[in-house]
Structures are given as C-alpha cells and as structure tokens.
Amino acid sequence: MTSRILRRSLLATAVLLATLPGLSNARCNTLSNAKPGQINIIGNTFPALDHIAKEMESCTQGGLKVQYKLVPSPQNENETLQAFGSSGKSAFDAAVVSMGTFTKLQSAGQLQSMTDLVNKYKAKYKIEDNMLVKVNGEVMAIAFMQNAQNLFYRKDLFDKHGIKVPATYADMMAAAKTLKEKEPGIEFPIAQTFAKGWDSATEFTNIFAGYGGRFFKAGSAAPDFSSDAGVKALETMKAMTAYMTPNYLASGSDDVMNQYQQGKAAMGVLWASRASRMDDPAASKIVGKMEFTAAPAVMAGGKSATHLWWDGVVMPKNLGGDRDTVFQVLMEALDEETTAKGNDLTIWVRSSYKPTRFATGVAASANAGAPQWPSEPYFGLAHGEIGKIIPDVMTGAMTPKAALDAAAVAYAKAAAEKGFLK
The missing domain is CATH 3.40.190.10 (Periplasmic binding protein-like II)
Structure with a gap:
C-alpha cells in the first residue's frame, strides 16, 4: 500500500531554507457549497506541519472557522486515537497523522473512506495517484510528505x-x-x-x-x-x-x-x-x-x-461536521501552492516538489535498504511495551534479556485482551 507512495520522490537532493511568503488571500475562495461552522483539525508540530496548519487556518472566512491544534508527539496520537475512537462525535473533523498512527486507526475501523470525495475533487485540486493511500481499493488517507x-x-x-x-x-x-x-x-x-x-x-x-x-x-x-x-x-x-x-x-x-x-x-x-x-x-x-x-x-x-514513513490526512468515521467542506479545506492546504511555498521544509509527495539537500538522507537510507515502518495492527502494542522497559536497561536496573522478557509478557497480555492472541 505505502510503497507506491514512497517511490516517486525518495531519490531527492538539495538547497537552502527559503522564507515563506505571506499567506494567499485567495485561499479557499472557491469552496463548493461550503457549510458554515467550525472545523477542528489536530496534528503534530514541526516546520512542515506548522506551515500546513497556517494554510488550513487561512480558510477561515465568513461563517467558516478552521482551527488546527498543534500537539507534540506522542500526545497528538493519543488525542487523535481518543477522539476518533469515542462513542459520540469526534472532537476533531480531521487529523494529520504518521503512517504509524494511520495503521492503528485503520485497524480499529475508525477511519472513513474518501474515495468519493477524491473522485469529485481530483481535477480541481490536482490530487495525484501517488498521494492516495488505499486499503482494499478505498482511499483512506491522502499522503503529502515522506520522512x-x-x-x-x-x-x-x-x-x-x-x-x-x-x-x-x-x-x-x-x-x-x-x-x-x-x-x-x-x-x-x-x-x-x-x-x-x-x-x-x-x-x-x-x-x-x-x-x-x-x-x-x-x-x-x-x-x-x-x-x-x-x-x-x-x-x-x-x-x-x-x-x-x-x-x-x-x-x-x-x-x-x-x-x-x-x-x-x-x-x-x-x-x-x-x-x-x-x-x-x-x-x-x-x-x-x-x-x-x-x-x-x-x-x-x-x-x-x-x-521509511509517510504523513497524511485522514477523516474519522464518527465525523460530526460536513465531510465535503472538511475535505475541501484539507485539499486547499495540500495543493501545489502549499508545496511551492514550503518546498524546502520537507520531502513532499507531489510531483511539483523540487528536491533539496535536506532530502539526501532519506534518499540514501532508501537506497541502503531501509524498510517501511511495521504495519501489523498489533505492532503498536509491542512498541508501547518496549518503550516502557528501555529506561531500566539504559540505567542498569534490568538486563536487556530480562527487560525484553517482561515486555513480551506485557505485550502478550495486551494482545490477548484486544483479540490478537488466544
């Protein structure tokens, strides 16, 4: 699924950080049948996402208000999982997620397909095929950067x-x-x-x-x-x-x-x-x-x-707002203009991205055989348990083998509770 997304621009090379131009006043002035109200989006905070957040929030106009909540990792994942997994309407209408978070949300059945919206707006926003993250033929995320x-x-x-x-x-x-x-x-x-x-x-x-x-x-x-x-x-x-x-x-x-x-x-x-x-x-x-x-x-x-990783946008199954309006705001902020203005901030998936020297490490790692991040739905449970025992190993409180054995026991219990192990 993710290999097609990562192929296009992993062979990137060089240039220097450019100062971002001012936000375009024309942003979001052609939204189709936009519904008034507030759109809440959550995501991590680092230069490329800070740039995207400003682009999204610039869609605030008339009766529409867009708010992007910048939350450092791993707290942003925790808040996203909680909102998308709530029994009521999600507190967030969309999220910017890493592929690791995507795997957790998708395996829990908490994402909605965007296939119909992609088909409706593909030409308007020049949505490229290599941006589409598909599961069983359905578009479940739109990828915009590699990492x-x-x-x-x-x-x-x-x-x-x-x-x-x-x-x-x-x-x-x-x-x-x-x-x-x-x-x-x-x-x-x-x-x-x-x-x-x-x-x-x-x-x-x-x-x-x-x-x-x-x-x-x-x-x-x-x-x-x-x-x-x-x-x-x-x-x-x-x-x-x-x-x-x-x-x-x-x-x-x-x-x-x-x-x-x-x-x-x-x-x-x-x-x-x-x-x-x-x-x-x-x-x-x-x-x-x-x-x-x-x-x-x-x-x-x-x-x-x-x-190898990608970051992209997703929408919750328990979305409370107007999904058409939310999708348009997301695509406005991921268009070619956003890529051009923030070209040097990350390795963009769009074909209009001009590779910079800051991308050389990713290209070299890919060429040196780096695999994609694990995608098993239960991997997050193992990852979480290992994160708990590492400090004890580093400080000498536990031997590596004893710590890993303890993590394996804790993981097996959690995996059984989730139905992954019998």
Whole structure:
C-alpha cells in the first residue's frame, strides 16, 4: 500500500531554507457549497506541519472557522486515537497523522473512506495517484510528505579531524570518541531521540531491524522480540549513551535538534523533517555545516537501520461536521501552492516538489535498504511495551534479556485482551 507512495520522490537532493511568503488571500475562495461552522483539525508540530496548519487556518472566512491544534508527539496520537475512537462525535473533523498512527486507526475501523470525495475533487485540486493511500481499493488517507530518521553529521568537524562518514553504529561511536577527545566544546558528540516511551522504542525498532530481528513469530501475533537481535539492539543503545548528554532519556526531537543547532552535538540519527532547521539563521549556530546521509547500519554491509514513513490526512468515521467542506479545506492546504511555498521544509509527495539537500538522507537510507515502518495492527502494542522497559536497561536496573522478557509478557497480555492472541 505505502510503497507506491514512497517511490516517486525518495531519490531527492538539495538547497537552502527559503522564507515563506505571506499567506494567499485567495485561499479557499472557491469552496463548493461550503457549510458554515467550525472545523477542528489536530496534528503534530514541526516546520512542515506548522506551515500546513497556517494554510488550513487561512480558510477561515465568513461563517467558516478552521482551527488546527498543534500537539507534540506522542500526545497528538493519543488525542487523535481518543477522539476518533469515542462513542459520540469526534472532537476533531480531521487529523494529520504518521503512517504509524494511520495503521492503528485503520485497524480499529475508525477511519472513513474518501474515495468519493477524491473522485469529485481530483481535477480541481490536482490530487495525484501517488498521494492516495488505499486499503482494499478505498482511499483512506491522502499522503503529502515522506520522512525517515537519517544521519546528521557536522561535515566541518569530520573534515577537520579526518573522520570518515559513519557507515555503521560502531563507526559512529568511534567518530564520537575522536571528537570527544579532540574537539573542545563537544563533550557529548552524539544526540539521538532516546526519550523514554515512543522515541526510545522507535530507536529500538530501527536498530533491532538492522540486526535482522522480527517482532512477531511468522504468521502470528505472538511476540518474538525477546531474542538475540533484541538484546544486541539494547546493548548498542546503551553503548551509545557514553557519548550522549546525561539527560538522554528526556531527548526528544526538539531537544536533539537544539543540541545540533547550538553546536553541542556533532552527529546522530534524527527525522529528515528537522533537516532544514539546521540552516535557520534565527535558531542555528551551524548554518551550512550539517550534512545528511543514510542512517548507519548496525552490521558492516547491512541495511540502513531506519524505516521509511509517510504523513497524511485522514477523516474519522464518527465525523460530526460536513465531510465535503472538511475535505475541501484539507485539499486547499495540500495543493501545489502549499508545496511551492514550503518546498524546502520537507520531502513532499507531489510531483511539483523540487528536491533539496535536506532530502539526501532519506534518499540514501532508501537506497541502503531501509524498510517501511511495521504495519501489523498489533505492532503498536509491542512498541508501547518496549518503550516502557528501555529506561531500566539504559540505567542498569534490568538486563536487556530480562527487560525484553517482561515486555513480551506485557505485550502478550495486551494482545490477548484486544483479540490478537488466544
């Protein structure tokens, strides 16, 4: 389903962050039979989504008000799942979601098809086939951007000390050792999203896949992550902490981005959607110094230890507003004008996107064999339980094997309660 979406522009390369022009006064002036009222939309907050939020809210006019609630991850997912799963009308008429959240919503039967609306407005909004996320032939989401966690590294410091770009995690830790010893001001060379919960579980998922691990036994929802690959993944993560800030269990995407921008860290794996912020002169001290490439493998010659993602818009089955009006607002904010004005903010799915240097890491990761994010409907349960035990492993309170065994037991119980296991 998602491979068709990701193919078109994953081979992207370069340019610098442009200042966004003012919002167009013509936005939403051709809505067809729009119903008055308030449209509420929820989504994550990072540069590309902040841009889209402004475009959506610019549709406020006359009796129509559009409000986009920017909520950091993972709280935005929690609020979306709660609203779309409520017994009454959803508090949100639409949501901007990652493919991980989409999988949870779709498997719970909480999304409505947009096939008829796509057919009705495809020509008007130039909706491209590669934007359509289909399940059993029905359009359940409209994808607009691609993402992946890839390697950020300070090329100036690597050149200065004759360090090769890391191809493996062992290479990255060797480079970190060199910088810690030789580069004043770089006390903690690696910054990565090890925040307890969702972030650290996602890091585990990437590294675990790199070791060839599988979460579930073949053809089953039974857990299979308490394995040698799982132990190795946690051991790799723990080894990295020697080169990270002591507050690494609080390092989410914003904190890691800030460490890079302020010149406190020199490398690490982070979302490509944050790449353009490295060259933001208002926030960054390292403009032009950060480069991007494939996330390292965990074994020499192995696949890039990351996953490919997309973000898109969805509408709840329990939508309370006028679905036609909601859909038009979403498409207004995802049109070619939005892509052009925010071209350098992300890797857009639209064919009008002009690739920039901030996309090179995603392209390199894809070429290095990075798989797509797991799509099993029960994967989120396993991911959640693993996020709970990682802090105990990192601090030495539990061994990797004991922690994974505990997570497997907790997951099996949750999966049984949901009907995935008998």
